[in-house]
Amino acid sequence: MTAPTAETNLVNLATQSWPQALALLTALLLCSLIGLERELRQKAAGLRTHTLVGLGAALFMVVSKYGFGDVTGQESVAFDPSRVAAQIVSGIGFIGGGLIFVRRDMVRGLTTAAVVWVSAAVGTACGAGLWLVGAFVTAAHFLVVYGYPPLLRRLSRFVPRTSQLQLRYTDGVGALRAILATATGHGFTVLHVSTERETQPDQGSGEPDSIRLALNVQGKGDVSGLAAALSETEGVRSVRMGAAEPEEEV
Structure with missing residues (x-):
């Protein structure tokens, strides 16, 4: 070497x-x-x-x-x-x-x-x-x-997509019927609906209970536009896109 x-x-x-x-x-x-x-x-x-x-x-x-x-x-x-x-x-x-x-x-x-x-x-x-x-x-x-x-x-306009929305609405004001009508009006098919009641801790406050709604829809439309329309529906308190506890709220 x-x-x-x-x-x-x-x-x-x-x-x-x-x-x-x-x-x-x-x-x-x-x-x-x-x-x-x-x-x-x-x-x-x-x-x-x-x-x-x-x-x-x-x-x-x-x-x-x-x-x-x-x-x-x-x-x-x-x-x-x-x-x-x-x-x-x-x-x-x-x-x-x-x-x-x-x-x-x-x-x-x-x-x-x-x-x-x-x-x-x-x-x-x-x-x-x-x-x-x-x-x-x-x-x-x-x-x-x-x-x-x-x-x-x-x-993707030619292929229907499945999306999930998380909503909270006031019970007893007919919001669920309006929500479903808005979804179908925007060209989406409702695949699954799941609700859960949120009881207020202080029953004497007189404030109505709220309902948590998981909504699965399928369609070719804009899901963001649907979420925006749902947020303006009477009785709806919040609308979120995606699975449970997503990051953004409309």
Whole structure:
């Protein structure tokens, strides 16, 4: 085995040149564009997270390709740059896993975690010198996040969707009949109705009891518009979209 010489080290330092800096700069720009889109949508992982993930992945690849020039060629050294890329793929899962939240039957953060994974892939491609491929994936990212939702909404118009609404209304004022009429009037079919009485703790207050209503409907219309119409129905105290204890109240 031969020890590295001063000449070898000088050659190794010569590899730290503009191509490597350009690779890191490309990763910085492309991943910043991805992160900016997430930041404008006020997601958990925004501009800084995606930029740093992509830039770090690019640096790992640059180090993997050019950082071991002083030991290559030695008989006892096995050199495989692709191993670093494999470790990036597995290691980024820890960041993505921390962005996914599960609350009962609702899962949030999957798209953000996937975008972080894509940012790491773009940075890895830029670090490997595949700038055109990284730019293509960045453009594909914007196509997916901006182009797919309108397309999905258009396609869903032809397929009836099942939705659930949680309501509270005052007992004894005929609100249930009005609720069902409003739902059918907006083009929805009522699949299931479940009610539960909420008795007031102070029976002497004279305030009427309220009823909790779980309403399952199916239709091609706008569920948000239905929820807004139901909230204006006489006797209805609150309307919520989704399963039990959702986050927003109309």
